[in-house]
Amino acid sequence: MKITPVDEKLSVAHQPSEAEIAALGANGVALLINNRPDGEEAGQPGTQAEAAAAKAAGLAYLHIPVTGPSLSRADVDGFREAVLAAPGPVVAHCRSGTRSLTLWAxxxxxxxxxxxxxxxxxxxxxxxxxSGAARWLDAHAGEPA
Incomplete structure (x- = not known):
């Protein structure tokens, strides 16, 4: 799993395996956020398996599934609130890290x-x-906060 630090609290990552989720807990991560819809791709662990692996590793777990077309202000706000409220480092993942960084940006x-x-x-x-974040921002410019 490739992990990309975003700031002092948040990193984004590619899809982790269950073993990699266990390692996150051992490395002090407090929260794992999964931004992938279940069934998006064959072989992905899915929410239930990830939640169980996170719990076993001592991580809090949150599932905010998004796709480019479905991304909403509520998704953005929920993601931001979860990162800010986490008591320690957060790793958010999707297939490649792009959607997770898009939510943050x-x-x-x-x-x-x-x-x-x-x-x-x-x-x-x-x-x-x-570019997806830029398109979303342009499409939603002027909407109420």
Missing amino acids: IGEVLAGNLGREEVLDYGARLGIDL
Whole structure:
């Protein structure tokens, strides 16, 4: 599993195996967020298996499944609130880390911590394409908070 640090609290990752989830707990991670819908791809562990592995590793677990077309303001807010409330490091994952970073980036723009014009460059520095986040922000510009 590739893990990409985003800030001092959040990292995003590719799909972890159950053994990799156990290692997260041993490395001090407090919360694992799964941003994948169940059944998205053959061979992914799925929510029940991940939740059980997280519990066994002493991790809190949250499932916020999103796809590009289904991503909502409620998803962004729930993700941001969970990261901020976590008592320690958070690893959020999807298939590649892109959706997880997209949720974070949109939340940071909406909170005023990141400018819309900074999104693509921020993603590029981390090696993740945030064009989906930019499109979401453009499509939802002017909506009430």
